[in-house]
Amino acid sequence: MKRKAEKQQAAAPVSALSAVAARRARQQQAQAAPIPKTEVVVEIPVGPPTKKPKFSDDESNSLEDAKESKAHRTRSSRKIETTPSLPPKHGRQEQSQPPERPKSRLPSSVGSREDRQEDAASQNHLMDSDGIAEDEVTSVLGDADGFEAPTEIPPELHNFPLSKARLNKDNVAYADKDKICVRVKEKMNLALVGQYDLWVKKGVISLMGAKLHPCARAYRVYAPSTHSLPVIKCVSGSNGEAEVEIKSCKSGLTRLHEISPLYQKIWNGKVTAADKMTLKGKLKNSRRTFSVLYTSADDSFKRHLRPLHLDKKWSASMKALSHKQGQLRVLVCGPKASGKSTFSRYLLNHVLSPAPEVENGFVNSDGCAFLDLDPGQPEFATMGQVYLAHLRAPFFGPPFTHPSLDDTEDGQILRAHFIGATSPKEDPDHYALAVMDLMEQYRLLLTKYPQCPLIVNYPGWIFGQGLEVATWLVRSLGLSDVVYMSEKGPAEVIEPLGGAAIEARVALTILPSQPTDFVSRSSAQLRAMQIQSYFHMSHYGGLVNPLWQAMPLSRTRPITVKYAGSTSGILGVMVLGAHIEPSMLREVLEGAVVGVVAVESTKALAGSVSSNRESQNTDDETMDQDLDMDDEKDLRSNADDAPRPANGDLANGIVRVPEDNLPYLYSGAGTSVPLNPSSSSCLGLALIRAVNVTSHQLELSTPIPASRLEKAFEEGHQLVLVRGQIDNPNWAISEEYYAARAAERRYQKEGRIDGVDTEKHQKTLAILHERVRRASNVPWMTVVEDNSRRHREAAARREHSLWKLRKKAYAESESEAEY
Template identity: 65%
Template sequence: MVKRKAEKQQSAAPMSAVAARKARQQQAQNSAPKNDVDIEIVTEPPSKRPRRSTEANETNGVSETETRGPRTRSSKKQDTSSPAETVKGRQKKDIQPPVSQAQEETNEAELSDERQNDVPEDMSEDEVASVAGDADGYESPADTSTELQNFPLSKARLNKNTILYADEGTLCVRVKERMNLALLGQYDIWIKRGVISLMGAKLHPSAHAYRVYAPSTHSLPVIKCVSGVDGEAEVELKSCNNGLARLRDISPLYQRVWNGQNTSADKATLKGVAKDSRRTFSVLYTSADDSLKRHLRPLHLDKKWSASMKALSQKQGQLRVLVCGPKASGKSTFSRYLLNHVLSPAPETENGYVNTDGVAFLDLDPGQPEFTPMGQVYLAHLKAPFFGPPFTHPSLDGSRDGQILRAHHIGATSPKEDPDHYAMAIMDLLDQYRSLLARYPQCPLIVNYPGWIFGQGLEVATWLIGCLGLSDVVYMSEKGPYEVVGPLSLAANEARVPMTILPSQPTEFVSRSSAQLRSMQIQSYFHQSHPAGLSNPLWSETPLSRTRPIAVNYAGDKQGISGIMVMGSQINPEMLREVIEGAIVAVVEIDSPNTLWGASSSAPVASGSDNHDELEADEDIDMESDQQNGQTAPSTEGLVVRTPERLPYLFAGSGSCTPLDPKSSNCLGLAIIRSVNTGSHKLELSTPIPSSVLSNTIEQGRSIVLVRGQLDNPNWAISEEYHSARAAERRYQQIISRLKKNGESAGGNNQADDQATQKQTLSLLRERIRRASNVPWMTVVEDNSRHQREVAARREKSLWKLRKKAYPGSESETEW
């Protein structure tokens, strides 16, 4: 009876074919079915397993059912909402700050200055303030529904023998060969002894320190010892405060990105310093060390990837490689690691070659560019490796590390919107690369092609293989499809170029969708600055609405803008103001009137002629007029249609704006048109482009054209003031709670004065929140109950808009 019962349980247990074969073999030998028990343990977790994800989600104000998701049939029956509805409901909670004072005090106890934890706001189920913008379907981080796992991150462990010295901002450690160390956060790394590998680069001892960004939105870079003195390498890690972490005060997308509370390794290295000391980075042994309980994974490259990078880098100055493949296959990661590998500052004694000419990086992916905001293709000349995702270097300042030689605004995140203009832009960038080779003959070329690999995208890719003079083609997918791999292989054979097929390496857990990463990158772009004398950029958490705009004349004797274009659609000139106000535009310089394609005698004639020889701004810009320099800016007379507000609408082509000719145009960057002042005929622009660049452009006889493409509206800029106001209130409540805890005074003569001052300050801060929430295209819901969510949803449906899904894998999420 006992044996029969055991056999019955064994047959009912799920197992694989291999396990079943082993079970039959053991059963024939009259042994106990131990393998069945092992299979049960592997396939199902123990009933008393601690639920770390549940505790973490309760801390973040997300209910267990929303985060854990359906795991069994019974839970699937209970969860009747669709994935899109679940994500929308989750986003409403993730983006919103709390309103109850008890929750505020709890949150303030966890937050400190810019070096404190990156902890999100606590949220309750009934009292959550929600912010909804125009198409806010991608304005908050996405949650994963899988259970957290204790995943190993570092092989090395810190102890008194491996820690050389440490203080509140610095940590110097030894790392043994074939051992690695994973860090989360921001830090400067200085190699003192030995050789380490980091994000594809091999770093040797030098006096130069490299800035590393390791956010939780991407797989963590791993510091690995390649070789060292006595089998050990010595590295110094130092905290850095550049303002990037403070962007969490103006956007929920930047919350839960950097390191949280001190880990066990941090506490071991912070002995003897202040109790509340925290660095901007944390050492993690496993993912369970993360206080915010996020899905953290180290980035270990596939062996085929590493072998391919090594083989490609051996071609040195003769390297011309095109990296292509389907979307989400790892093209950008491979290109970034290959770029760092080629730019590794190896000493001359290692292989007899020193890369002094840098690397040319031709980025043809307008949806996810590496060194510029979305909507552009460009050619960059880089001379140092970069360690971090794109939102940590959204622009280059032309320093010794790298510069953008030429860029063209495509006006969309996909080149399929205008393939002809895309191909012409590529041809011009190739001409720029040939000019670069005249100065740097040993400059390799890395081409990053978008995931637009079907249809016309395949035609463009095969055309590039035939005309680029490549040395290699890398395709990032072993699964084909054949209708893509076949033509690419044929084109490579005809061009006598070897083609390497590598396995794709997608990310297992995604905390931000592609649209969210684009939003983070462009927000980082507008808040970044490159102060003179600093090798690394800085970021400001001041909302754009509180920054000083640049005022540019669009009409009159001192006109600074030659024209305004709208790509991809035909609009009535009377609607131009509504189309451009509050929109993102490209600031493009043109060299000649031939830049405007479609110029003919049949083009509409301007209703008025204006000189455009000077740009005025609220900032002090020192410039001379073009007439004084003996230069004349390109004339757009005959193509400009003056709107009722006197806006210079470039109405070229057959009924719509034809794109600018790439041969005589260059994109300087992006700007947001904050307002159109019809009384003074000025445009107020918010842009990170230095004023000196705009002044030099006009001094050299070029004209400036603003191009409105099909990029998403800057909804993040609308809600910045609201989130900033909430953050200011939280910080003040934190100060009050800290003073009460320490029994200190806020500066008044007595307790009554302190309370009166605190009450008045809180009233002013909450009035700021109220004003910030009363803006167009944004809805604040103080009560997050189901009824209020339905009311807000009905209100939003009354507006004409295009909504986008925010969860990874959505059909509308395309990474072109």
């Protein structure tokens, strides 16, 4: 206020006309001068979103004019829209409805009047030259995920230190075009981006919570820019240094950028200064699948790269928990975006570290059980599932690098349940029953592996009913520890959780949250990357690590399954969480991702018709198969196209849709009650590509191994396809388009390099262009072309934009309550 008064006093002798003229002159000068990209500085707020900046009348009018002209300027911008359109979001948080925030790209701090005017002029210039303000493109998209608008990286953050060691002739033992062998000294670290195989030759190193000793095995490490980079540190070794070999690897995961823009520019870019030093004298244009980075400025893509360093309290807590060895039973919970998944992943790797027996007298030969209760962002499965996994080796990479554990030697999913949603709040009762069944499975695992510790990852659903479920778990799971990931409380969560821990005689540890301030992918985008990776990943016999195929699903041969007749491959289909009329069942299923659930007994179906309580409280199995005939009669009288019972078998609640003959597990009230978890389990996910009414067949794409399906049939289980409320597979709709574009660009590039301009070359280009045209003309997708310079400049700026996490840690927070 004092500064504002001084400004007004200083400006008093100047006439109003002169002030207006001076202001307009400054605005015209700012518009005429080009604004370099690096000069756009956005102040990073540390608290809640700041208030909307105030503008003068002239500034407001100019901004309004720019906004009015935005609509016709964006009609020709390149974009792909899918319907039903789930907005592409940036960040890693669940959907929420945060309050409105300012759309201006101006700094949140309010400076002098002249500074605000110059900033407004710069904003107008960006709008006029680009045709659209960067916030206006994606501000709505960010709101849906609890993140603020994208912002360019401030210049002072471009040169962030990543590695404390620099490669030279003294610490590089040997190097070639594929690998390097580095001696890492104590208190030094090395950060890399890309993917590689790590072999510890001498000494002991730490990586993502694991302490790796010399052994014959090489560990696969995935370090994309979407997450904080893992850091290689020396723990101990002869002469105070460890020796590791880092080797290039080819998994096919990098080629997924050809079918999805979400995978573009997330690995290493051009050769860095460290790479050039180790590639001297090697083949020309040699390039590894990883790059050593000294600072973030070494990155050719100029991304917001950060190393992953743990808080000291986190490290101390992990050591204390791991000392409990086989008696460890820990529940990790806390608010949303507090670092629960990171802590659980690091603790898991720490427990699974293959330490020699001489270190502490204990060898973890029983592995570790991981109970993942977060259906929104699971670690070893795709969204919509809760599961119990038995792991034997550490994993180094984000969830989309290990979306499945099928047929792997390092671990397996013992049992999973399809929740059908990204949040347990959709059906807390079914969620609680699934947790109870998974805990029973863990007790069975203890009979075979008595020294198997347990790590439970609880979602950020920690307020209201979520807190009730969390306290119930603390009282009933027989835990040894509870870790709460927030020192800021709130008290209405800490007190009930602490009371439940005291009642159950469980130690409660409160750790500081460690969220990532800036992210380049939203939770919805990370879920899309994970499920797309799931459908394109394969495990081959004899290989430790999986491989990925970049072929669009539309070009793969579907699996055909009969849904009617004596050779029917499925028992029925069901829809969770929504009122779906039987006549609309076909439209709901086509193009949807469904859970493939194995029904182990008739009690599971009985729970879907009457209630789960009946299937647990009665000893007579015939009572579980009863169906209210009055409800069926009401259903027939209320709908002209009422479904017909399948072969008169009303006991299972299966009715047939008249036109399609689809077997619908329809309860009569327009919904399907979930299957009883004690008598069913999820085998994986499948994408329904089409429903062939003529042949009564479903065309499916699924990565579920054939061995799992055969085992289910051999055990007498029947399959049910469950449609939940998980994200629509928009990524699958646009795969063919992106693949066609990639093929066309690749052929054009090869032609420019070779200088080919023959008739055959032009004919091939025409064929590829026609493929792009056909791929862009599909249902639920619209492609709008624009090759203007203005659009290219705006797209280039958006490539380097980030999203700042809007985190709130109080009970009334929408981002917490709407998990």
